[in-house]
Amino acid sequence: MFNINTSELGGSNIYCQTHNHYIPLDPANRHYQEVLDAIIAEGAACFDGDIPADLQAAADTKKFNQQLADYRTATARLAQYIVSVGRAEVVESQATGEQVWDEDAMEMVDVMHDVITVTAIDPVEATVTRTVYSDDIDAEPTEETIENPLITVDVAERADAQATVDATPQPVKDAA
Amino acid sequence: MTVRINKPAINLREELADLRKPSGTAGEAMLRAETPQEQFNLIGAGRRNLIINGACNISQRGDFTTASSASDETYYLDRFEQNLGSVTANKQHITSNQPSALSNTKSWRLTATSTAAGFMGIRQTIEDYKLFNGREFTASVWVKTNHPSVRFYIFDGSTTVQGKKTAVADGEWHYLQETFTFDAASGTKFSIEVISLSEAGSVTSITTGDYIEFTGFQVELGKVATPFEHRSYGEELALCQRFYYKTDTIIHIIAPRYSGSAGDGNAWWKHPVYMRTAPAMSYHGTWYATSGYGGAPTFGNNTKDGVALTTSVSTTANGVLYLTGGQISGDAEL
Numbered sequence: 201m202f203n204i205n206t207s208e209l210g211g212s213n214i215y216c217q218t219h220n221h222y223i224p225l226d227p228a229n230r231h232y233q234e235v236l237d238a239i240i241a242e243g244a245a246c247f248d249g250d251i252p253a254d255l256q257a258a259a260d261t262k263k264f265n266q267q268l269a270d271y272r273t274a275t276a277r278l279a280q281y282i283v284s285v286g287r288a289e290v291v292e293s294q295a296t297g298e299q300v301w302d303e304d305a306m307e308m309v310d311v312m313h314d315v316i317t318v319t320a321i322d323p324v325e326a327t328v329t330r331t332v333y334s335d336d337i338d339a340e341p342t343e344e345t346i347e348n349p350l351i352t353v354d355v356a357e358r359a360d361a362q363a364t365v366d367a368t369p370q371p372v373k374d375a376a
Numbered sequence: 377m378t379v380r381i382n383k384p385a386i387n388l389r390e391e392l393a394d395l396r397k398p399s400g401t402a403g404e405a406m407l408r409a410e411t412p413q414e415q416f417n418l419i420g421a422g423r424r425n426l427i428i429n430g431a432c433n434i435s436q437r438g439d440f441t442t443a444s445s446a447s448d449e450t451y452y453l454d455r456f457e458q459n460l461g462s463v464t465a466n467k468q469h470i471t472s473n474q475p476s477a478l479s480n481t482k483s484w485r486l487t488a489t490s491t492a493a494g495f496m497g498i499r500q501t502i503e504d505y506k507l508f509n510g511r512e513f514t515a516s517v518w519v520k521t522n523h524p525s526v527r528f529y530i531f532d533g534s535t536t537v538q539g540k541k542t543a544v545a546d547g548e549w550h551y552l553q554e555t556f557t558f559d560a561a562s563g564t565k566f567s568i569e570v571i572s573l574s575e576a577g578s579v580t581s582i583t584t585g586d587y588i589e590f591t592g593f594q595v596e597l598g599k600v601a602t603p604f605e606h607r608s609y610g611e612e613l614a615l616c617q618r619f620y621y622k623t624d625t626i627i628h629i630i631a632p633r634y635s636g637s638a639g640d641g642n643a644w645w646k647h648p649v650y651m652r653t654a655p656a657m658s659y660h661g662t663w664y665a666t667s668g669y670g671g672a673p674t675f676g677n678n679t680k681d682g683v684a685l686t687t688s689v690s691t692t693a694n695g696v697l698y699l700t701g702g703q704i705s706g707d708a709e710l
Contacts, residue, residue, distance in 0.1 A: 207676030207684060209642060215674075221656040221707070222675035222683075228653035230709060 202235055203248035214255075217248070227258070236262045267372045274364035275376070283354040286323035291316055324350050425605040426502055427568075428615045429455045430517075430593035431481040432469070436613075436622045436705075440469040446486060451709055453484050454616040455500055459569060460486075462494030463582045474591050475518045475549040478604055483520075483591035493579045496588065497529065497571025501710040503619075503652060505566035507597065508532070508558050515568060516553035516601040518592040519543035523572045525580045526588055528554055532563030538577045551592075553601040565710075568595060617649045622705040625661065629699040631670050633691045641670050641687040641697040647680070647706055654678045655706030663702040665689055670697035673704070680708075 205215040205222060214223040214235055223231040238246040239259035251259075281287040295310035302309040328348050333341045365373075399407065409415045434454040446452070446467035448460040453469060470483040486496055502508075515528050521543050528539035537556055544550040552570075570590050574580050592604040607615075631641030647655070657675040665671035670687030677684045683706070687697045 205674065205676075207674075207686060208640065209676060209684060209686075211677035211684070213675065213678060216656075220658050222658070222678070223656045224654035224678040226654045226678075229656055231656040231707065 201248055202238070202246060204252060225255075233262075240266075264372060264375075267368055268375055270364050271368045271372055271376055274361035274368075277357060277361040278365065281321060282358070283324050284326065284348075284351045287318065287321040289316060289320035290318035324348050326351065423605070424596040424602055425594045425607075426504075426507065426597075427455075427500055427593045427595050428619075429453065429612055430591075430604065431478070431606065431612070432456075432484045432591050432593075433480075433482055433609060434613055434616045435469055436616065436620060440467055441471060443468040443487065445489070451620065453498075455619060455709075456484065457499045457501070457709075458486065459495065459497045459499050459571060461496075461579065462492045463488050463496055464490045465496055470589060475551075477551075478518060478592045480606065481591045483518075483589050485520075485587055485589035487587040488582050488584055491583045494582050495571055495573050495579055496523075496582055496586070497569040497573070498588070498590065499529075499567050499569040499571075500593070501565060501567040502595070503710060505532070505563055508566050509563050510558060511597055512555060512557045512599050513595060513597050514553060514555045514599055514601045515539075515595045516551065516592070516604075517570055517590050517594070518549050519552050519570060520547065520549045520589040521545055521572075521587060522547050523580075523582065523586045523588060525574060526552075526570060526572050527575070528552070528556075529569040529571045529573055529577070530556060530558075531565070531567045532558060533565040534562070536577055538573060538575055540575060555599045555601075614649055617647075618652050619709045620655075620705070620707050621648050622660070623703050625703060626700060629673075629685065631673075631685060631687050631697045631699055633693055633695045633697075635694050638692045638695070639690055641689075641691055641695070641699075642676075643685045643699070644682055645685050645704065646682040651680045651706060652708040652710070654680055655683075655708035657683055658705045658707070659702050660705065661702035664698070664700045668698060669701075670699045672702060673699050 201217045202214050203217065204212055206212040213225060214232070215221070216223060216231070216235075221231055223229060223235060226232055235255070236259045239251060239256065240263045244251060291314050293312045294315045296313050298311040299308040300311055325348055327345045329343050329345045331341045332344050406415055432453060435452070436454055437452055440452050443466040446458045446460065446465050449457060451457050452467055458465070458467065465486045465488050468485045468487070470485055474481045474483050484498060486498060488496055509532075519526055522545050524542065524545040526543040526545070527541060530537040535558075537558075539554045539556075541552060541554045543552045570588060570593070572580050572582060572586070572588060594601070594604050596602060629643050629645065631643040633639055633641050655678070657678060659672050663669070663672040665688070669689065671689040673685040674688060675683050676686055685699065687699060689697060691697050
């Protein structure tokens, strides 16, 4: 629990009742950052009295920046190809830097060539077969077919990333 | 008039033989150096160790020579932060049986008290992180462990790098060193750990009783691990105090009341060194609050240089109180 401690001589700091810390209003101090984290996580419940407006604003800015970083990470993850689908090759026609005279158009024109800008990646196998050993050492091992673990991890990570995107407030998305 | 001068004869074969100096590769490199700066860098001369308290001698926060539970992301030994993931551990400051190559050192040990897939390590964050951006540097440390995957782990604010070398897990002291290069010039911090972690940077299997003990931790620019740089206790303490300090028992701080009115006494407390940032202040122990004494202090305006103290007992205008009996600490750790 925190409260604002104001000196008779002017100036104030944050008093942490839990740890008996007098925390300066200085963003470079790690305890100050912990106060902001507590305000983000618990809101007014972590403060004895009203949270000062400048402190609340600092917490809001920190939360915004955290959400922005998370959103950018999540969208970058979603932009990666789906391993169960693979990736198609992308070819672009690009100028070589050389130019030739076009008699029809009566002007110099670029010489173009095809460049593979994105290489193709085949989808991974949907399932894999693995050998399962029993606790009974006399029993014969059996085989079981399961979803390819690469797909399982990919699906889980994409789901997490999508959940992050869905939970991101629109102003944060707009700032990305 | 003609003057004839005779010079003593010399044996050219002997002169040429003298030019064949018995210098090795390092000696040849020194000879090839174009400038004194190059020679300086080759031998790693000067103030090399960027780790503070690498010899584990400074422990202002307390006496941890008896094993006790450690908390994650908490400082005990000066400048070193515990990093525990999914496991619990005991901490202990070890004062004997350090490596024979390192005299006048102590060591720090973490011992797992639970079994899990996790990590266990100790980290130092270096203030002047820009030193490492785009530079080659070498880390070295003495490690005693029984865990097979203890290595360096570095974080620059966005990129992590795991060491490829691991400490020998035979319960004896071994020297671990590795050279790293940070290509990116965009790091926003620099922390380095000695930690049980897989080469891929993920968790490893940790069992109750697994331990990591270290001392002689050194990080230096360049690709050569030079011998551990010993600094005097006083110098090392001052370096630590830039990030954290705790006083001995205060005999008395005089806290007068100004003439305008009765009320609390006030004083200006100067930190022992200029601190990294304005520190979070705390008081400890029992402060006298009987007549003439000011009770426990509260802290007001705070700078990197000092902090305003206020008594918790009032006095008359022009009265004087003593702040006596407790201790003061300031925390400006990274």
